[in-house]
Amino acid sequence: MTQRHDATSAAAGGFEGFFARAAQAADIASQAELAALLGVHRSAVTQAKKKDAVPKAWVLAVSRRTGADADWLEYGRPAKSAAKNDTAEDGPYIGVPKVRARLSAGGGSFETRGEVESVVPFRGDWLRRKGNVSGMVLMDVVGNSMEPEIRHGDTVLIDQGQTAIVAHGVYAMGVEDTVLVKRVEKRPGSLVLLSDNRDYAPIVLSGDEIDALRVIGRVLWVGREL
Template sequence: MSNDFDAFFERLCSETGITSQSHLARELDLGRAAVSLAKRKGTVPARWILDLAARFELNPLWLEKGAGSPRSAGFEDEGHAPYHEIPKVRARLCAGGGSFETEGQVEGYYSFRADWLRSRGNPANMVLMEVVGNSMEPEIKEGDMVLIDQSRSDILSGGIYAVGVEETVMVKRVERLPGTLVLRSDNTDYSPIHLSGDELDNVRVIGKILWTSREYR
């Protein structure tokens, strides 16, 4: 989380059409009280930074800390720049039974070919995260880095998605059945998770996994 709500809000307003905290709450699909609480604490949830940066094509590091320019080179000259920088956040996706690490500061950027990214979606909506746990092995292993398109929340059965369930964010294969959402692991040691009824109110599809990278140790 950042530590200066007022500076964040001033930067946001300077580059977007947002004019009030109520307007910000509407953009984030939150109640006004959530924004008031963030202001009192002087903090900005990392998810807000990523969502707003993607929506308004802003540099998330600038939006969070005022570092760099408001819009990265990939946003300013996307038609000509051969590469586009995608932010990697410190938050990690759970592939198992552990908790989601909510520390979401941008810790760096990775360059991808801009034409490859655009062929798969809008680069402004993409983010990189690291995976912890072994529930998606052998397809995705612990320590892998995954590229997530946050704009692709419509479920295609069998696709791999980052899914938020209450305070945990997991990477799972997702299947939608009548009245039920099924989260499946590739590792057969893990049973499918069936969510239905009121449980669906606590589910948020973060985005579709587009790509994975593995560093051999």
């Protein structure tokens, strides 16, 4: 039997109950729209319906993106008070989604999917001091171009609300079909994407290249396993 902390069971409302409440909260009408909201393949939603079980990460993702109470979305229970709701943005702990997309500290990553893999709790007061809580995500880094500051396999916290370039800040960026993590330097008429590892040459963007640059957000924190 699926454990309760891993998925919503049929006794707690199952898929249909979750979908009905998510549809109400997000103003969606189809499972395809739910998949788009979650950043998952349509087949993942179909499988969840067949199993009548919903991943906890989906519940928290819909809660964060709509403002709906996670406990209500999952179980249909009335919203908990803010003091007890650890997933609320004014609670003591806030769950930050970790997405499948990978940031390249190297030549560029083609892994750009926004599917939520897990939700990681952070202290709410710390997150609120850092920036826009509702726009924060965690992403893994591949490559060594940002060493020693950011290493291969590190996880970084990104605030997608901070897209205005601050000189020498570290940002997650989309360049054509790739996503990168780089330090940014402003120069007259150009932006320079710098690697902390001096074995990698700077990337100089100008004109239309700057217009095509997609700033995903600013990197606020780095975590790693020893």
